[in-house]
Amino acid sequence: MTKETSHATALFRAADYTHDGFLEYREFLGLLWVLYKGTPEDRRKLMFESADADGSGDLSPGEVIALIANVCTDLKLEAPPVNKVKELVEKIDKNKDGSLSLGEFRSGFLVTLKSCVHKAEEAGKKVK
DSSP states (O other): OHHHHHEEEHHHHHOOOOOSSSHHHHHHHHHHHHHHHHOOOHHHHHHHHOOTTOOOBBHHHHHHHHHHHHHHHHHOOOOOOOOHHHHHHHHHHOSSSSOOOHHHHHHHHHHHHHHHHHHHHHHHOOOO
């Protein structure tokens, strides 16, 4: 499966609110609305849901690592080392259950992305 296909599959899975394996017209419209008109919070929630590969409602450290690697690749940024991402997950995992809830993800993901952008800018790269 190509990277583009896996991204699309994850988005469609997140938009399938009936969990029937099909994207109904209203679910498709909801996905488009979030992508084009949604608030940053709506987009973070969609990103979280699309990264939740096992559908558990939480992100495992592996799911967080994959998400950050994908986002950094898409933005042409150097991804942080895996051990740093694992440390971050441990720090922001407030209830210490080994995974991130949506609330925990909100704060941690923004911190990580800002760190990647800052490092890229220090290296003289323009980041959009």
